[in-house]
Amino acid sequence: MQLRDIVHDDWETILDIQEECYPQIVPESLGVLQSKWRLSPQTCFVIELDNQPVGYCLAHPWQLGTPPALEQVIEAHANPDTLYLHDIALSAKVQGKGAGKLAFDRLLQSATDASLTSISLVAVQGADSYWRKQGFITRKIDKSLESYTSDACYMVLDI
DSSP states (O other): OEEEEOOGGGHHHHHHHHHHHOTTSOOOOHHHHHHHHHHOGGGOEEEEETTEEEEEEEEEEEOTTOOOOTTOOOOOOSSOOEEEEEEEEEOGGGTTTTHHHHHHHHHHHHHHHTTOSEEEEEEOTTTHHHHHHTTOEEOOOSSOOTTSOTTOEEEEEEO
């Protein structure tokens, strides 16, 4: 397995993986996903196996405590202090084979290199238990998470 930058031809597969991984959420549009990538291409990448994308990661600098809503087009934040992890999504064929750790390790290094003080995310569909094992803690915030699933929770890893 390897990580590589997203190229134009990857987007159809990224949309397919998103749909596979998030059956409880209306899939985000191509334009919204690409806005995250345009903002921070160095923290957005695909996970590849046998020269085929089998997963992706979309993350971007953001302001702690203010996660973007789903289907929100992203623009640069004036004073980012966190690397917001929108998504690490893996096709069923690579789940449990270390792809998530590989992607997360790259994100952790990217956040450190950018002098960001944390990585934050909104966990959905029961993923909070996975993220707790990675060291994330749940934080209460004033912003509504109503665009996400009913079990959505905001989580932060201080670095």
